[in-house]
Amino acid sequence: MEGGQRLRGEVRISGAKNAALPILCSSILTAGECTFHNVPVLNDIRTMGKLLAQLGCTVEGERTVKISAAKLTSLEAPYEMVKTMRASVLVLGPLVARHGKARVSLPGGCAIGARPIDQHLKGLEAMGAKIALNHGYVEAKAKRLTGARIVCDIPTVTGTENLMMAAALARGRSVIENAAREPEVEELARVLNKMGAKIHGAGTPVIDVDGVDELHAIEHAIIPDRIEAGTFMVAAAITRGDVLVRDCLPEHLDAVIAKLRAAGAEVTAEKGGLRVRAKGDLTAVDITTQPYPGFPTDMQAQFMVLAAVAAGQSVITETIFENRYMHVQELARMGAEIHVDGRTSIIRGKAKLSGTTVMATDLRASASLVLAGLVATGKTEVLRVYHLDRGYEKIEKKLRPLGANIKRVRVKGREQ
Ligand code: EPU
Numbered sequence: 001m002e003g004g005q006r007l008r009g010e011v012r013i014s015g016a017k018n019a020a021l022p023i024l025c026s027s028i029l030t031a032g033e034c035t036f037h038n039v040p041v042l043n044d045i046r047t048m049g050k051l052l053a054q055l056g057c058t059v060e061g062e063r064t065v066k067i068s069a070a071k072l073t074s075l076e077a078p079y080e081m082v083k084t085m086r087a088s089v090l091v092l093g094p095l096v097a098r099h100g101k102a103r104v105s106l107p108g109g110c111a112i113g114a115r116p117i118d119q120h121l122k123g124l125e126a127m128g129a130k131i132a133l134n135h136g137y138v139e140a141k142a143k144r145l146t147g148a149r150i151v152c153d154i155p156t157v158t159g160t161e162n163l164m165m166a167a168a169l170a171r172g173r174s175v176i177e178n179a180a181r182e183p184e185v186e187e188l189a190r191v192l193n194k195m196g197a198k199i200h201g202a203g204t205p206v207i208d209v210d211g212v213d214e215l216h217a218i219e220h221a222i223i224p225d226r227i228e229a230g231t232f233m234v235a236a237a238i239t240r241g242d243v244l245v246r247d248c249l250p251e252h253l254d255a256v257i258a259k260l261r262a263a264g265a266e267v268t269a270e271k272g273g274l275r276v277r278a279k280g281d282l283t284a285v286d287i288t289t290q291p292y293p294g295f296p297t298d299m300q301a302q303f304m305v306l307a308a309v310a311a312g313q314s315v316i317t318e319t320i321f322e323n324r325y326m327h328v329q330e331l332a333r334m335g336a337e338i339h340v341d342g343r344t345s346i347i348r349g350k351a352k353l354s355g356t357t358v359m360a361t362d363l364r365a366s367a368s369l370v371l372a373g374l375v376a377t378g379k380t381e382v383l384r385v386y387h388l389d390r391g392y393e394k395i396e397k398k399l400r401p402l403g404a405n406i407k408r409v410r411v412k413g414r415e416q
Contacts, residue, residue, distance in 0.1 A: 007241035028094035032217025093162035113321035147172030284312030301368035327365035355380035
């Protein structure tokens with residue numbers, strides 16, 4: 001990339017990765033064939049498709065995906081799958097609920113933190129599943145799950161989703177307290193209710209699920225990705241651009257919009273999306289990541305770039321994952337002044353970023369490096385862009401029409 005261009009124009013946001021992943025898994029709960037539209041075309045979605053196919057589902061299509069779990073041939077999510085994508089653990093709840101059994105590899109640590117799944121397991125156990133940990137795998141068994149009151153120690157997104165899917169086919173009523181409130185949880189509940197589930201309260205900290213005997217096939221279009229939208233909004237702001245972010249849902253972006261406005265960007269709701277404009281210098285903003293509706297951890301790395309170029313000193317505190325500052329060292333190599341102390345980082349603004357070769361380490365870290373490249377002087381090369389492709393649909397093809405000077409290249413003998 002060659003930085004320095006002001007981004008102008010319109011960009012269309014794809015379907016939400018973190019809604020699509022549990023929704024694809026929800027098809028295990030029914031023998032009917034489900035059709036999902038607006039599925040983002042991403043590596044993580046392909047990995048989930050492979051996992052479902054390995055279980056015996058028929059999976060067809062990309063943007064529109066048809067899945068049938070009429071006849072499963074395996075109830076196991078192997079280590080090779082789970083280690084490449086932790087969201088594979090989302091098959092656990094549905095498999096136990098409809099087939100009485102599941103064997104899922106324990107995910108282990110990952111680049112951004114330890115990320116245990118104890119809350120998923122505690123909830124399933126409360127519903128009567130027998131859980132055993134053997135040879136690095138979770139083995140869960142239950143003739144039929146029974147409804148239970150589950151109080152989560154912390155709000156967990158995929159944990160809440162796993163438990164909601166399990167409770168949908170359990171006998172009797174379940175209550176999930178301290179549930180995650182993310183829009184993706186609400187979207188999954190919408191899908192399950194369309195299938196015939198009886199779920200109330202998704203999007204609030206208390207979710208009631210009245211179990212039913214059977215769920216049926218549905219057709220559904222997935223909500224837009226609020227993190228992809230937020231990433232383009234930051235891109236518009238830091239380049240002092242003027243971009244209409246199309247097809248996003250502004251109500252899912254309140255915390256992000258508030259911080260962009262606090263930094264001096266103009267954000268207006270327009271027909272078809274959100275318009276982000278910035279003229280003069282941006283100013284420092286303090287951010288603390290929180291479960292929804294607080295500021296999303298998935299936008300922390302991108303805002304760090306904004307903080308690096310804004311006037312003044314910003315403080316960013318990451319409270320969700322203990323190791324989500326892998327982008328800091330790479331941003332520092334581009335000239336950002338960031339001091340990290342535990343979960344807090346202090347960013348001295350007005351850095352003159354200069355392009356160099358940097359290495360992506362995880363999905364959102366890689367997005368931050370692309371953003372930094374947009375405002376850096378000279379050439380920036382981001383390596384290991386496969387991290388980016390897990391969660392952004394061809395980001396370079398969306399940035400180029402906005403005026404960014406960016407391309408994907410294969411360099412022989414170099415790490416991509
Ligand atoms: N946690 C536990 N025990 C559990 C579950 C979670 O201690 O049983 C902890 C985690 O270690 C973390 C916190 O609870 O400290 C919250 O984690 P959560 O379970 O909510 O995260 P997740 O469900 O594994 C989803 C997204 C992430 C996003 C987080 C937080 C999906 C597929 N993934 O992960 O997305 O960062 O919620 O919002 O929905 C991304 O898209 O880049 C990404 C990492």
